[in-house]
Amino acid sequence: MRISEKLALMERIGSELQTRFSFAEIDIFLAEFDVETTPISINSKRLYAKNALRGHSDETILQIARELELAQGTSAIADATPPRNWQGTSLFRLFISHISRDKVKATRLKECLAPYGIAGFVAHEDIHPTLEWQEEVMRGLNTMDAMVAIHTAGFSQSTFTQQEVGFALGRGAKIISFEMGEQPTGFISRHQSLPRRSRTAEDIAKEINDLLLADSRTQEKLRATKPAKTDFDDDIPF
Structure with a gap:
């Protein structure tokens, strides 16, 4: 969710709480979402609530908005719904852009990132068969914290990967270009890429x-994550 969208939604939440509840009731309501209120010298319940929401995640803000039935007509509500493998996680969300034939490499990298508290999204692995593929990809792009693009041969010729990179650029997201047989092209080519050389996935x-x-x-966001534990299969190439 964009910062401007988040601020607008916080404003709507603050205004709604102001009309519904007393100060004490706002404290009780927000506590149900693990949002602590802090006494401030102001006689506005709207500003009081907005101050309490500062610094909280998109998911928390959206959860409160749904509870208050403020979701209708708010595009950010749908946009900020994470894909299935990111739902309920507090880990850092890294979208791994890759071409389909190199999904094994993308999955291997995802596994090696897990001990650092980084939850990778690999479209060809993480999308449940019953879910619409393109919709889940868009959810991943909308809710990612950063992207790593695996530039294997053919990456620059893939319509999907180029759209994914363009989407990340439009969001102003951090993009790491991992050079694995092909150099980055287009707007991201001006940034230094991460070369493979002879290094392992770890x-x-x-x-x-x-x-x-x-x-x-x-x-x-990354410092706030809780590292996971993952066992690696060293027989897998790369």
């Missing part, structure tokens, strides 16, 4: 983690 995952921690757009 090595690349560590560097991706370091790059995300060094970027002001992603470091705070």
Whole structure:
């Protein structure tokens, strides 16, 4: 969700709580969503509620909006619904853009990123068979914290991967170009890419983690994640 959309939704929530509840009732209501209120010297329930919502995740804001029946007519509600494998997670969300024939490489990288508290999204692995493929991809793009693009041979010729990268650029999201047989093209070619060389997936995952921690757009979210534990199968190539 864009910052402007989030602020607008917080304004609607604050206005709705102001008309429905007293200050004490707002405290009780927001506590159900793990939102703590802080006493401030102001006699406006709307501003009081908005102040309490500062710094909370998109998911929390959207959950409150749904409870207050403010979802109708708000495009951000649908846009910020994560794909199935990201629902309920507090981990860092990394969209892994790749061409279909290299899904094994993308999955391998996803597994190696897991110990760093990074939940990768690999379209050809994470989309449930009964869910519409394109819709889940859009959910991933809308709710990702950053993107890594695996530039294998043919990446620049894929309509889907180029659209994914363009979407990330439009959102102003952090994009890491992982050069694995093909150099980045277009707008992202001006940024230094991450070369494969002879490094393993574990090595690349560590560097991706370091790059995300060094970027002001992603470091705070990544530091807040809880590292997972993953066993690697070293027989898998790459």
